[in-house]
Amino acid sequence: MTDLPRSAAGGRSPWLIASVVSIATFMEVLDTTIANVALRHMAGGVGASQDESTWILTTYLVTNAIILPVSGYLATLIGRKRFYMGCVAVFTLASLGCALSPSLPVLLACRAIQGLGGGGLAPVEQSILADTFPPERRAGAFALYGLTVVTAPAMGPALGGWITDNYSWHWIFLINLPFGALSLFLVSVFVKEPEAVREDRRRAREENAGIDWVGFGLAAVALGSLQVVLDRAVIDDGFWSPLVTWLTVACVVGFMLLIPWERRQARPAVDVRLFAHRSFLAAALIMFLVAFTLFSTTQLLPQLTQDLMGYDATTAGLTLAVGGLGTVVAMPIAGRVTGLVQPRWVILVALLWSGGALLYATNIDLQMGFWHVSTLRVLQVMALPFLFVPITTAAYVGLPPDKTNDASALINLMRNLGASVGISVMNAVVTHGAQFHQNRLIETATEANPLWVEQLRQTEQALRGAGVGAWEASQATLQQLSGQVAGQAQVLSYMDAFWLLGVAVLTLWPLVFLMRDIPKGAATGGH
Incomplete structure (x- = not known):
């Protein structure tokens, strides 16, 4: 493959570059999902209450969200390779600080610094891929890169559960050190800063004397x-x-x-004008929804299995890991299909599949086994590669070549915002839905309901048959049935969440027709 003017390959195989720049994002995304599972253990380790411990996640997400949209701007001003290696170094050193933190304030400070480093990784990596591969071959590159983004959230909970169940929470952060060191070494050796990118930096500094x-x-x-x-x-x-x-x-x-x-602004810190490109706007909105769905369900399923089905952290995480294996299989296929078919059609089919799988997930109950839960997850995530790869590929079509840094930053911002909004909204749906359904179920628990009266009679009779006294049996019956009502209310709230996600996915299909076709055999000098 002939090198493009903005390629970071420097005469080497672009696939080598794609592999090298995927390491750090895998580390960052994996760390985020592992930390979610280990939250209680970290809180105990630094003497924090359960409420205070949520700031361990919040501080990271806040600084990560702040740096994401301006990372393209910073990469242009500082230099793409230099900025990227700086982000890897900051994230890795902050991970060591998190592991050694003796108190909550120190841990929160290190998490904030870690968020600053992590926020700049994915945008620069995707910019490098967009510049190193021509438009008609980007799908395969983003498929390789997508393995890190899609499978890390699936592996994280299982790995985090295993680490916290068998070792110390400190290893949640210490495992980042070899990944970070390896990434820094490989990037310094193999990733090049092409002259066209250096010219962008010089021009940016000449056009804009100060930072925005x-x-x-x-x-x-x-x-x-x-x-x-x-x-x-x-x-x-x-x-x-x-x-x-x-x-x-x-x-x-x-x-x-x-x-x-x-x-x-001539050189804005956040180039909001990119949303005026219809293909980019459509890709950003669908990416938001993909992240909304992926990360909210990544939280909902372990929550359901742990709170209502008695799974430990490791087993709950394994239900997601099974789905992760499905994405590993599907991702190369998605890259190949996107290289042959225009992205809009791949996305349309994947949206229909994803929406249908989420609606099917409303068929849940507390008697389903491990493989039933895992199957629901596989059905949900099998469509994700066929969304992530074509969305990321189509986002750059028609954009000026010097805007890949800014476009990557905004696409990743939409991904992170989708994840945050999805988790928040679906948690609210489950919390308030459980209260709503419990109130409705309690309204039917009266003597006017023959089914309720019969259930009371049978339960109390069974307890008395087991040797429990009359008064104790009466009280135990009410307590047991109240627990069943509460559990059923929670199940109904999870069903509501999956139904809403499915409907949301199915209603966004018209956006695919805003996307522009990928030019076949496009000139290598542009996008």
Whole structure:
């Protein structure tokens, strides 16, 4: 394959570059999902309460969200390779700090720094891939890269459960050290900074004497506030919390000021003008939905199996790992299919499959076994490679070559926002849905309902037959049936969540017709 002007291969195989730059994102995404499972263990290790421990996740997500949209801007100003290696180094060293943290404040500070490093990885990696492969061959490259993004969330809970069940939570962060060191070495040796990218940096510095600090600040306020609101809304009773209320106001005001400001800048920190490209806009919106679905279900299924079915952390994580094997098989096929068929048609079929699988997942009950749960997961995630690969491929079609850094940053921002919004919204659906269904079920638990009366009689009779006294049997019957009502209410709330996700996926199919076709045999100098 002939090198493109902006290729990072430097005469080497572009597939080698694709493999090298996938290492750090695998480390970052894996670390995020592992940390979710180990939260209780980390809280105990640093003397934090359960409520305080949620800030271990929130601080990372806030700084990660802040750096994501401006990472393309920073990569252009600093130099793509230099910025990328700096992000890997910051993430790796912060991971060591997290592992050695003696208290909650130190751990939160290290997690914030870790988020800054992690936020810059994926955008630069995707920019490198977009510049190193011509449009008609990007699908295969993004398929290889997509293995890290899609399988790491599936492996994380299982690995995190195993580590926390058998070792110390400190290893959640220590396992990042060899990954980080390997990534730094391979990037320094094999990834090149082409002259066209260096010219972008020189031109950016000449055109813009100073950094867009206003854009930075507004993005930090808007996205940082949004992330805290999403993470704390359910925990802090929504708008009854002054923190949630004021941060919501800050988020809205931040976005209202950010968008018009950045549209007027010659070199904006967040290039919102990219959303004017219809193919990019459609790709960004569908990516948001893919992440919304993937990460919310990644949280819902282990939560369901642990809270209601008695699974330990390792077994609950294994249900996701089985689905991860499905994505490993499907990802190369998705890359091949996307190289042969225009992305819009692949995405359309995958949306229909994904929506149908989510609707099928409403057939859940507390008697289903491990393989039933795993099958539901496999059906859900088998469509994800056929969404991720064509979406990422189509996002760059028609964009100027020097905008790949900014486009990658915004696509990854949409992915992260989709994950955060999905987890927050679906947690709220499950929490409030359980209360709603429990109230409705209790309304039927009266003497006017013959089924309820018969259930009471049979349960009490069984207890008395086991030798329990009359009064104790009566009380135990009410307690046992109350537990069953609460459990059934929770199951119904999970069914609601899967139904809403399925409907949401199925209603977005018209977006695929906004996407432009990938040019076949396009000139190597452009996108």
